[in-house]
Amino acid sequence: MHIAVENLTKRFGPVCANDRLTVSFAAGQIHGVLGENGAGKSTLMKLLSGYIQPDEGRIVFNDAPRRLRGPGDALAAGVGMVQQEPLDIPAFTVLENLLCAAPPGVFRSRRAAQTALLELAGRLGFPVDPAARLDQLTIGQRQQVEIMRLLLCGAQVLILDEPTTGITAAQARALFAALRQIAAEGRTVLFVSHKLEEVAELCHTVTVLRNGHVVPPGQLPMPQPQEYLLSLMFGESGAAPPIYRPLPAIDAPPVWELRHVTARSGALHLVDLNHRFAAGRIIGLAGLDGSGQQVLLRLLAGQQAPDHGQVLVNGRDLTGAGSIAFRQAGVEYLPADRLHDGMIGALSLADHFALLQRNGLLVDRRRAEELARQAIAEYQIKATPVTPIASLSGGNQQRAMLALIPSTARGILAEQPTRGLDVASARAIWSRLQARRDDGCCIIFSSPDLDEIMEYSDEVIVCFAGRIGPPIPRALLSASRLAELIGGVGFDALVDVVR
Structure with a gap:
């Protein structure tokens, strides 16, 4: 399925996460989406998959504009997204997760769902036990289950947000082989990453976002020089070289x-x-x-x-x-x-600092907001003190937690x-x-x-x-x-x- 956005804009308070984006993705290919944390990658993917709605612009599937009121609308239109954190029910089995998430009428019976699951797992090279509970699986295995659930529920466009984060090298190789198979079957794959080596290995095209804009406008065919992509992501200076500061040997307790x-x-x-x-x-x-x-x-x-x-x-x-x-x-x-x-995703950084205060039952809200402002400046978190943590990009969430x-x-x-x-x-x-x-x-x-x-x-x-x-x-x-x-x-x- 061909997918496009035209002048797509999304704001979170004073922060403009996507600013009049225009870009398209062809069917049967794997498209890389690059950008530093907070560049707007995850926001764009959540707009395409119905998790949030745009303030301006439109989304077009196969030349037909679509208004997505939620992820159910997106999946009915053929778009499914694999989030950084698996959206599943840990206490349920693999098969139960598939059945409870499937739209009505997708599977005739429990046996039909299991047969379809095992057939797809064999085609993609994913080992799966339909009776295994999700909380007994690794992040990589749960990701594989989520991919198969979306495909079995009709996804023609598969969006993956930083999919190799937290999985083993062997699971990453299996994932790449499966994505190539999915694209070869005519589906569209959007592969969001900050790892240039993976994008170079896997993707047919790449789109670079910086500060909510596509730079340069449109897509770039792969391969591209790594230095050029870094300059697009971070500006002309690129990324700073790694600095390792070894510590002298000491006799520490x-x-x-x-x-x-x-x-x-x-x-x-x-x-x-x-x-x-x-x-x-x-x-x-x-x-x-x-x-x-x-x-x-x-x-x-x-x-x-x-x-x-x-x-x-x-x-x-x-x-x-x-x-x-x-x-x-x-x-x-x-x-x-x-x-x-x-x-706590629904709370802001200021709320978290307030919870950490140890002054009995009294909370100094002004002090909490000041600490949040200091953390935002020091850790370069793209947020305000009152922005809900759940609305931040994965990298900004990590920096907030460290702060x-x-x-x-x-x-x-x-x-x-x-x-x-x-x-x-x-x-x-x-x-x-x-x-x-x-x-x-x-x-x-x-x-x-x-x-x-x-x-x-x-x-x-x-x-x-x-x-x-x-x-x-x-x-x-x-x-x-x-x-x-x-x-x-x-x-x-x-x-x-x-x-």
Whole structure:
């Protein structure tokens, strides 16, 4: 299906997210949409998929203007969107999610829906268990389910907003193969990303947004020089080069200490963890999805109590004390799912600062709004103090969550801290995290991006099949060696050396 927008405009208060956009996307192709955080990419996609309505302009499908009053209208017209955060019901099975979301009459019976699901999964190369609950699946697997749901419900245009954020390299390869198959069948794919390498590998054309405008007007055929695309995204200066500031070796006390800790999460069993996490270090957790990184972070945040053993924070035994006691001890946890676990989407940044105030029952609203203005300026968040968090782009949500970390934090635990951020924003975030480390904070982060692990870690801990390896100085690792350890090659020898 051919899709076009003409003079499309969308404002959020004083912010003009899309300013008279005019662009079209041909059927049977994969179209990349690039831009820094807040450039207007997600807003354009939500307009096309009916989640929000334009203030001006029109949307045209196959030369016919359409007014979309909601995502149901869009899907009936043939457009479906896969959001950064999966829109599903975690307590339901894969098949139940498909049935409850399908418009009336799409499937004759439960058996017909399962047959269609398995046939499509085989064609796209997605392994699927119709009886699996969504809360037992990874983000990448839930994304695959969402893609199949939209296609089975009639989507001829598939929109994906930062789809490789938070998924493994293997899942990304499977996704790319499936998208090529979908385009080959004549459908239109809009691929929103900030990763130029992925757009170069996958897309037939690219549209670049900057400050709510298409620059230059219209589409560009791929390939294009990376430097040229960067200049379009960020201005003529492009993105700043990465800056890594290694810290000299110091004998620092531990922020956390695990003593003979054992913990379970589903089928995953962590046994006899004995680790010390020193102040003034950035420690990267590397491993395949589900290898133990999230369980370790939750133990260190007090969100999961160990079955056996002790968890010490700054020398105090806080085993089983709960996440509030850990926060009072200076531990902050930044989850990967920003809106479900990290912030309240309906509230503004000022509201969040008000909630964090500790003055009994009284709230100083003026102070909260002043703190929000300072955070917006310091973290370059494209919002006002009263803008609902849910209306921000993914990158701006991430920056807002980071801005809420108090300066007194002694330990920061982060799942994918640059999830959904463009190159420049990610580097800005890491510059701030490095400054926190230099002030004596211990930062432990997980990421599926090995380049990020290698670039920013002082030490790397490899997680493999529920086993947590010893910290390895980054200087002793190469990217190829790290990849081998993640796959289990040489992992046993690494652990034996420490013993």
